[in-house]
Amino acid sequence: ADYLTKPVNVSQLKRVLARLTQPGDLRAEITELREGIESDGRFGGLWGRSAPMLRLYDQIARVAPTAVSVLLVGESGTGKEVVAQTIHDLSRRRTHPFLAVNCGAISPQLIESELFGVEPGAYTGAQRSRPGKFEIADGGTLFIDEIDSLPLHLQAKLLGAIQDSGTTRLGDHRFRASRFRLITASQSPLSALVKAGTFRAD
Numbered sequence: 001a002d003y004l005t006k007p008v009n010v011s012q013l014k015r016v017l018a019r020l021t022q023p024g025d026l027r028a029e030i031t032e033l034r035e036g037i038e039s040d041g042r043f044g045g046l047w048g049r050s051a052p053m054l055r056l057y058d059q060i061a062r063v064a065p066t067a068v069s070v071l072l073v074g075e076s077g078t079g080k081e082v083v084a085q086t087i088h089d090l091s092r093r094r095t096h097p098f099l100a101v102n103c104g105a106i107s108p109q110l111i112e113s114e115l116f117g118v119e120p121g122a123y124t125g126a127q128r129s130r131p132g133k134f135e136i137a138d139g140g141t142l143f144i145d146e147i148d149s150l151p152l153h154l155q156a157k158l159l160g161a162i163q164d165s166g167t168t169r170l171g172d173h174r175f176r177a178s179r180f181r182l183i184t185a186s187q188s189p190l191s192a193l194v195k196a197g198t199f200r201a202d
Contacts, residue, residue: 003179030061030090044086046079056083064090069162072185080185081145088141093181096140099133104146112154115144116161117169117176134167137180148186148193155200 004013041049043057063070064087072080081100088098106114117132133142144150150158161167166177186193193199 030064044089045082046086060086060090063087065092067092067181069182070184071190072183073189074185074187076187081143084141084143084183084185087183088143088181091141091181093140097137098141098143099137100143100145101133102145104149108151108154111150112157113170115154116157116167117172119169119171129169131176132167132169134161134178134180135169135176138178139180141181141183143183143185145185146187147184148188148190148199152198152200159200159202 004016037043037049037054037057041047043053043060046053046057060083070084070087072083074080084100085098088094101111101114103111113130113132115132115134117135118130120127120129144158161178162182164175165179166175168175190199194201
């Protein structure tokens, strides 16, 4: 949820702990949402009482309070962004930003600066500093939709951002730390794309 440098400053530690949503609070809220399904069929931003929806609610309830990255797979229009938003809203990060970026809706030339940020002069037309989505999502959740359309060279850069918990803007050498939760979505199972050689296995 956060980090401390040694020697630990006790007042800073208290401020960090005060900001955290207690797991018990989240569990109580999830229990309340589950009880509401019976009356109005609603779970966060999702609606429905069918068996598949109830299974989905159970999966969200298990994963939301954790810090793990999540991959959502489903056809276009099935509500993957709503699921991602619900996971964020039921997590400890809900007081921080939820940012969504659709790799399929942005040209391959612009997606890199959109995700990682840019400094003036990095390429023709880059006239001002702009933080990327990773930077802006610090403390919160970054939802990357249609990750299956991300070019291979940017998949490698994405892997570095996940492993290092931060990024470097285009045209800059400074590393900017960012502690974010990553939720991604794909219309196709990524295992099939790995076999086809269009998605990195790592």
